[in-house]
Amino acid sequence: MxxxxxxxxxxxxxxxxxxxxxxxxxxxxxxxxxxxxxxxxxxxxxxxxxxxxxxxxxxxxxxxxxxxxxxxxxxxxxxxxxxxxxxxxxxxxxxxxxxxxxxxxxxxxxxxxxxxxxxxxxxxxxxxxxxxxxxxxxxxxxxxxxxxxxxxxxxxxxxxxxxxxxxxxxxxxxxxxxxxxxxxxxxxxxxxxxxxxxxxxxxxxxxxxxxxxxxxxxxxxxxxxxxxxxxxxxxxxxxxxxxxxxxxxxxxxxxxxxxxxxxxxxxxxxxxxxxxxxxxxxxxxxxxxxxxxxxxxxGLAARWQVIKTNPYVVLDVGHNVDGIQQILEQVKILKAKNKILPDAGIHIVMGMVKDKDITAVLSVLPVTFHYYFTNAHLPRAMPVNELQALAANFNLIGNAYDHVNTALEHAEAIADKQDLIIVCGSVFVVGEVDI
Incomplete structure (x- = not known):
């Protein structure tokens, strides 16, 4: 057996x-x-x-x-x-x-x-x-x-x-x-x-x-x-x-x-x-x-799932244009209603898979956010260096990390207590987060 x-x-x-x-x-x-x-x-x-x-x-x-x-x-x-x-x-x-x-x-x-x-x-x-x-x-x-x-x-x-x-x-x-x-x-x-x-x-x-x-x-x-x-x-x-x-x-x-x-x-x-x-x-x-x-x-997880506070760390499996736009709308509403401070920094830890419309996703992301690029560990994942280079074409600047947990650790170290960190872009990246 x-x-x-x-x-x-x-x-x-x-x-x-x-x-x-x-x-x-x-x-x-x-x-x-x-x-x-x-x-x-x-x-x-x-x-x-x-x-x-x-x-x-x-x-x-x-x-x-x-x-x-x-x-x-x-x-x-x-x-x-x-x-x-x-x-x-x-x-x-x-x-x-x-x-x-x-x-x-x-x-x-x-x-x-x-x-x-x-x-x-x-x-x-x-x-x-x-x-x-x-x-x-x-x-x-x-x-x-x-x-x-x-x-x-x-x-x-x-x-x-x-x-x-x-x-x-x-x-x-x-x-x-x-x-x-x-x-x-x-x-x-x-x-x-x-x-x-x-x-x-x-x-x-x-x-x-x-x-x-x-x-x-x-x-x-x-x-x-x-x-x-x-x-x-x-x-x-x-x-x-x-x-x-x-x-x-x-x-x-x-x-x-x-x-x-x-x-x-x-x-x-x-x-x-x-x-x-x-x-x-x-x-x-x-x-x-x-x-x-x-x-x-x-047991549903990673649909705007808050796993930490001070700063907030949120997991969300948004991975296409519609999903990412919904995340952005969520941030906008929370700021407007003072559920998070209007001047709070937004940190995006993200990786994607190669067969998504990656350029369309990157095109809707704000240049004012802080970015930490990573990749899941499966053949379908876009290598982090390629994602980082593509993102730079949209003036989305951030460091590359081979593992989502390393990226998240760096985000938490940099973020202020009132900031918001969102891990998104791929179900598989979110799935590798240690909770």
Missing amino acids: NTYQETLDYLFAQLPMFTRIGAVAYKKDLDNTLALLAALDNPHKKFKSIHIAGTNGKGSTSHMLAAILQANGYKTGLYTSPHLKDFRERIKINGECVSEAFVIAFTEKVKPLIERIQPSFFELTVAMAFEYFAYRDIDIAVIETGLGGRLDSTNVITPLMSVITNIGFDHVQILGNTLQEIAIEKAGIIKPSVPVIVGEYLAETKPVFEQKAALENAPVYFAEDLLTIEDTEQEINRLLVKLKSIEGTIYVLSSDLAAIYQQKNIRTVWQSVLVLNQLIKLDIAKAITALQNVMLTT
Whole structure:
């Protein structure tokens, strides 16, 4: 019997892994996934599910919905990716990670299938999650897509409800160069007669969702048309959002997911709750309470996560233009509301991966911030010296560090007590921070 680490070494070495090597690991069909699941007696057909896609916010949305379902007494599976620290974070039941023993046993069992089918890392992980959820006899699972939707390995389920958070430019080399093309891929999770919640839309994307929903005879709910954000109250580690329905009902929701961008995710989640309440039994009061402690309940991390004070150190997995702009908006609001001092210095510790639109991200960053460049330790990471040189083209000046913790130590040494340090740019850089 292999150890857990030996099992992970085998999986990482044997299977093409998008998070490590990029687009060459992406399989543009569902054949491998379907073959794996068929050999496992189709575990994905043995539990109810909710399917989540979108450019940004799908992880937070998935965790919020899982917390709400768990608070309502449902044995709740949660499948997300990538992981920050431990592979097991991808597969959870009621906030607890899959056991090392199951990961080992499953991998040993499917080695002949791996040799025959030659799946990607993500395809095998999806099969592992579905097998675990069926084995543990869960009530319902919240399933986050990995990339896209139409051809994503998770898109073999027939869920109770589908959720599409938003559409932005990301993974354009795979999903398409226009917002319409990307929306078509995300809309691929819409299933016949299954209601779909769309969190945010643009003029270019709304017709895509309407047409796909009509084709599938799927009821479609546009959250931003049905719920208005009336007010928000911002603290550095908590967010309060006041929503108003078109019928005039007021919902006051507080969350430990404190970033201002979470107001839109909370709206998407709440519209999902209102629709889901027509499909399964939910206690709305318990749903409201569940939002207050999502990180504690599900283990979500690095979404504007404050890990230190004096100075504040925040982890955020923002890694594309939309994500970075949301971080900048958060800083602007906190300064305007004196949650951090208006003259506080802002220190950015960042690394990125090579297949992102790095120049677009760098172009929106202020030259007045202090920068500390670094890289994660995987083949897909942009080497820190290359990132530093690119940043200099935008007058973003900072030293280069081979490890995020070294960069963070230097930032903390330089920052004043009232300053704010943000680690961002890549999930993998954030994942290497020592907490």
